[in-house]
Amino acid sequence: MDPSSNSGAPVVETRDLVKIYRMGDVEVQALGGVSLTIQGGEFAAVMGASGSGKSTFMNLVGCLDKPTRGSYLLNGQDVGGLSRDQLARVRGRQIGFVFQGFNLLPRTNALENVELPMLYQGIAARDRHQRAAEALERVGLGDRLHHTPAQLSGGQQQRVAIARALVNRPTLLLADEPTGNLDSRTSVEVMGIFQELNEQGLTVLLVTHEADIADHAKRIVVFKDGLLLEDRPVTRRRLSREELVEEARA
């Protein structure tokens, strides 16, 4: 089993998480007190209307931002009191991000993009190359190591981003609308990679507003106006592998 898996123990544990944005005199409450626990090995999809606080929640869980109130334990560690630099360390070691807009460095090849997170963990150049190449192979891009983002399709770019998210062997993979810029077939392929990684033990938390995408997860949480509205298991789970076979047959 992959060393990054820790099924059973809670990976994410938030209690009454509140986030209030202040813009001058106006206060916007993006999160109104969210308590959510995600166990190791889970695959959860966060759904909800635009503006319901999904991204705000992901940013807090991803240690990119600090909550106004409430507590957050990541792998049992309270990250509430950590400094900016300590949060950066947590991000680099325990969390992998996948964004809607890929967020790859332009004019930089796939290998170098994937090496980026290791640069900040003091990993030697030779190990960086090897691990980056392995991660790219894992997402099916072993033959595109030296392509720059401009030379890759959207789906391939997102795979590079996934490889980058995996390369430091995180315990939690966060993806905010990872299929938002992709066509439906490519979306299914990307979801297939997430499912594969989750089967290997990685905990995945995904934001999407599309029901068919969310059905690839094992659990769905729905946000509304900054509050948790619904939390249910996926009853008829879609498996990317089968969908692709079906499509090929049709």
Next chain:
Amino acid sequence: MNLLASLRTALRALRKNKLRSLLAMLGIVIAVGAVVATVAIGQGAQAKVAAQMASLGSNLLMIVPGSIAAHGVATGAGATQNLNREDLTAIERELTTSVAAIAPINRTGAQVVYGDQNWFTQVQGTTAAYLQVRGWALAQGEPFGREEDAAAAKVCILGKTVVDKLFPDEEHVLGEQIRVKHVPCKVIGVLAAKGQSSWGQDQDDVILMPWSTVVRRLVGTQSDAVSTMMVSARSPEAVDDAQREITSLLRQRHHLSETAEPDFQIRNLAEMQNAAKENTNTIAILLGSVALISLIVGAIGIANVMLVSVTERTREIGIRMAVGARGRDVLFQFLTEAVVLASVGGVIGLLLGAGISRWMASRFDWPTLLSPPVMAATMLLAGFAGVVAGFYPALRASRLDPIEALRFE
């Protein structure tokens, strides 16, 4: 992030925007190039002055009329007539153990004519001892002797430049009659060519004539006043003895009391060298301040480009922070970029400066001297300028909020 990795990252970032990187370092290139070239030229000139002073002979002394006041201002030097041929003869006769040779010098400018050629040059009235004191040799002919001096004979020895001007086509110069300020003179010798001095002065543009010929016939006076005496001591060690003995002999001859200011000055080589050094030091300080200002301008150029670069790469900074870069990693990255810019600019400037000084040396026969310590110091200064220039932009980059940076378009 370790040093090698950040260097590589910096180089990669700078390569991605070659034109901007070039423009950013242009100021530093020019600053370092200017410093290296000017210092090379300055030091070359200084070395040549020193060499020339040394070639005058370390045993040289100059005696000029006039007194030195306490603060070193000569009172009426030149106007006074308190050095004469009698003094010279006395030194020559009495101080034979310390003094090897002594020559009087009275100068005047004069128009010289041969056929339809004419030229304005400097005429030095002196004796044959002058050649010995200066260590000059004749390319042709013979020097004048005591008889010619005593008789104010109409003879002359020409420098190479004067020969070239008056006799452009002729090979045969000795025995020709030229006119010096309407005085017809026979050419009895030609000086060996010496070339330019470090001041750019043509040392061959000169005529030597017997002292009395210049004073009696060209200047037209019966005065015995000598405007300068050039003395060479028997050896470098004998210089101090010579200076002391000449001082006491002249004081005695001029009837000066123990406490009276001397009415003449004796300058030795060390003093002349110090004066020259002082001049070159002033020039060095001037060059240094120009260099500093241009380095500051170069640093501002780098700071400017780095600020633009940080704004443009906000998203990149957000990505780096999201994958684990700490504030100090980002700070270090941009600082490294600024230092690399400044150092590469410094190296290019160094090559440029060295090239310019080489070219000056060959094209204008101007002495230049590339000094490794100065080049190293300039490079260090350029690197330091990079640190200073890069610090504020890098600090700004390191303080960006990762979420906002990621959202930046």
